[in-house]
Amino acid sequence: MTLNSGPQVGVTFYSFTNPWLTRKFDLAGLCREVARRGMGPNIEIIGFQSFKEFPDISDDFAARFKDLMAETGLNPVSCAINSDRFLKPGQQPIDDASLVEYHKRQLRSAKKMGFSLVRYQFALPVELLPDIAPYAEELDIRMGVEVHAPMWAGHPAVQAYGEMYAKLDTPYLGWIPDFGGTASRIPESMLNAARAVGAKESLLDKLKEVWLEPGMSHEKAGRLREWALAEGHDPAHIQAASLAFFILANNDPKSWATLVDRTIHIHGKFYGMGADGREEAIDYETILPLFRDGGFTGTMVSEWEGHAYLADDGFDQVEAHQAMCRRIFAGG
Amino acid sequence: MLPVERVIGEEGLAVNADGLRLAMRLPWYRSLPFSTVEVASLVIDGEPIDLSEANVEYEGHSWPLAELGEQTNAFWFVRDSAFLHLPGRTAAPGSAHEVALIVNVSPPYIPGMKRANPQIEVLHVAA
DSSP: OOOOOSOEEEEEGGGGHHHHHTTSOOHHHHHHHHHHTTOOSEEEEEHHHHOTTTTSOOHHHHHHHHHHHHHHTOEEEEEEOOOOOOOSTTSOOOOHHHHHHHHHHHHHHHHHHTOSEEEEOTTSOGGGHHHHHHHHHHHTOEEEEEEOTTOOTTSHHHHHHHHHHHHHOOTTEEEEEBGGGBBSSOOHHHHHHHHHTTOOHHHHHHHHHHHHSSSOHHHHHHHHHHHHHHTTOOHHHHHHHHHHHHHOOBOOGGGGGGGGGGBOOEEEEESOBOTTSSBSSBOHHHHHHHHHHTTOOSEEEEEEOGGGTOOOOSHHHHHHHHHHHHHHHTTO | OOGGGOOEEEEEEEEETTEEEEEEEOOSSSOEEGGGEEEEEEEETTEEOOOTTOEEEETTEEEEGGGGGGOTTOEEOTTSEEEEEETTOOOOTTOEEEEEEEEEEOOTTSTTOOEEEEEEEEEEOBO
């Protein structure tokens, strides 16, 4: 076995949301397919996507999962957990003690299955971290908060977390960058999907213009909607076009540099690989060297999100994306 | 229709002595607590169905639709169908019906977000 001390390239099963939802693969089948295609060994799994027993995994299921990992040679690096604070829509969020316990249940389950870290979310109020971090330390499992669009390194919530991280000063807490927050443009594949359902060019031109403007995602979506309704665009076309506001933001790709030191894992978010071997919307050639040269030695999982508007199974896309990332990590 | 938009389950529409059952899929990429799911409307052959007596059945549980919002610790696994049970309704086995279902989801980590998911299918009643 060769010792590779640089960044590792793996995959999140979220990329295969389409064949998962259509029941083409069960969990064992999907693990075997990922292993057969050489997309691992390092993987991420969303607890609430792939494990029926989540958030409370039984000893029996955990043992079977470990057998499956041993059989396929996959390495369960990251379990994505959810900070589900709004369990009753339109009502008050659940109380703090319940939210802390909800996280602990998921941490226990992830640890029991052999994952070495969890992805958690900013929906967890920062002041609750002192109640949860000691438990992660006790279990010996790291926690990375996902910096996902519309957030980015310079977002106030990220700064508040950074201050709490400095105060708690533990290696068990870190960042999980998701590159969708620093997209350079809206993916052409996403625009094509909107065209395919009938969206007009004038609507997409306006979308591209508003997407670049400053402001919160929902404000920008509202601005486009108001304009488009006045111009007579179909609400279904407006909804298809507005997806871009909620999954992508155009902050500076170089801004990730300030988070490299505490980055424990990465979501290599992407939408479509071009014939030139580059991602169509996110500037990987600028972003990945920041982590490579900054000493990041964890895993970047390829995360294809084109399933939000395409029916593809994701496998070919992930293969092309991993090839690009390995090239850049190797200095190419 | 994308897999993530599907709300009518593969098992379709079935009838037996205690009424009709319609298979439903969760239109999201991950499992959600039933409290965040709302069966907004059902129209069969153009007739809006009164859902005040309807139940949601999943894994041996049955909840009145009106109480679904209380199920904060019952999770709908995203690969599974749940069943909308309509007591007292009937249909001839083998007959075809146009079914229009709308299921809303409010993902519990995104405050204020509510997605409406409509689907219309012609289904043949299984016995």
